[in-house]
Amino acid sequence: MTTQERAIPAPAPNPENQPYFDACARDTLLVGKCDACGEYHFYPRRICPHCLSDQVQWVAARGTGTIYTYSTMHRGVPVPYTIAYVTLDEGVSMMTNIVGFAPGTLRIGQKVRVQFRATEGGIKVPVFAPA
């Protein structure tokens, strides 16, 4: 890590997604998986976005994936930070931050692994660092 990290604003969970953030507190990344159509989905919900079945499960992801795309915000913010989509090994892509890399070294397709960071409200969220 070569740069100061940005303070992460807290998410505001709702009753549907509270289990996701409860799992983050245990350093576990959950994704949604549907028993009816067999598909994973993200962000996780209690109704499958592929088939509208309510037979959806919370499933622990492996926590590894590759960078689909990223962008570092350089201006208008106190500390530069990098937003990204990471495609998990389960096949779904999620929005996240990439941390713990030297400037100029990121590339699309790079392997990354999940970490958990406390936000300003204390709730933990997943971020990713080069594997």
Place this chain on the structure above:
Amino acid sequence: MTIKGKAYIAGAYEHPTRKAPDKSVAQLHAECARGAILDAGLSKSDVDGYFCAGDAPGLGPMSMVEYMGLKVRHVDSTDTGGSSYLVHVAHAAEAIALGKCNVALITLAGRPRSEGSSGTQPRSYGANAPDMAFEFPYGMATANGYGMVAMRHMHEYGTTAEQLAWVKVAASHHAQHNEHAMLREVVTVEDVINSPLIADPLHRLDCCVVSDGGGALIVTRPEIARSLKRPLVKIIGAGESPKGQMGGKVDLTYSGAATSGPIAFAEAGVKPADIQYASIYDSFTITVIMQIEDLGFCRKGEGGRFVADGNLISGVGKLPFNTDGGGLCNNHPANRGGMTKVIEAVRQLRGEAHPKVQVPNCRLALAHGTGGQLGSRHVGATLILERE
């Protein structure tokens, strides 16, 4: 059923202000409404349908119909972000075709410049927005969302920062002739890529302006349009298409235009090669390249090469675009660029664009909007208009 030929755009007005610290948002809406009604040669009492989106203050049509003292029998507050006003034109045509109203007024206005809005600050839509908890912590703002789209486009297709810059260069060539434009200085590719990096790979000059202002349109039935003294601008095709993360099957290489465009072209019975002028949503330079590909003006992945070397400059290139200077140079009222896209297409078809940028004998124009975020979820809306 089709809306082709069922309705005409008879009035169009763009507010000249770019900074309005001393006006209310409702006032700006009403000033735009008055401008469009006068432009059409109609009066307030002729308006019997009203359309507005999320920029309308209070409870949208409830608040604004009362503020303006309208007597309408049809309202529609469809909000698809910056593309709302293209959707409204299509929905107004539908309502007119069904006899629900005869004269539809559409307004947009806002004061993001006076209120200190910035494309580098994340917007919160509240805990009930289903995506918020999974995105807000990561600092998803406007600029870095489009940055991610541009980064992937470069990776997939070899698009370059210089090609992105050409979009801004073309817009600036047009804006120099617009006395109301915020940025009238002609810029070069080097100016763009040497401007400060905001959200890589996007530089400051790849981003649209933040401006106050607004605009309004009047859509009406054929008999009324023909009774007025204005040139006839006929609505011949429309399409609308939401696109998002698809349950995690994220694909940022295409936009809603890939669906809304073909629907609009099929309804109009014309092809991309027939279009003489295009208003293309230009929140960022990458937005234009993406939509030009998705609308079929070139093949997917070739948008960067298509826009290079002045191909979007009126009188120079094959596809004159945003001849008012667009969101990149002219204005972006309420952070929503769809209204001004329709207005400049109407000017071109009427022959009322600035002489330096007017497309000769312009008979067929397209306007396309992307509302929301290309990097997460948005609604693409396409309109095809014909001079009769």
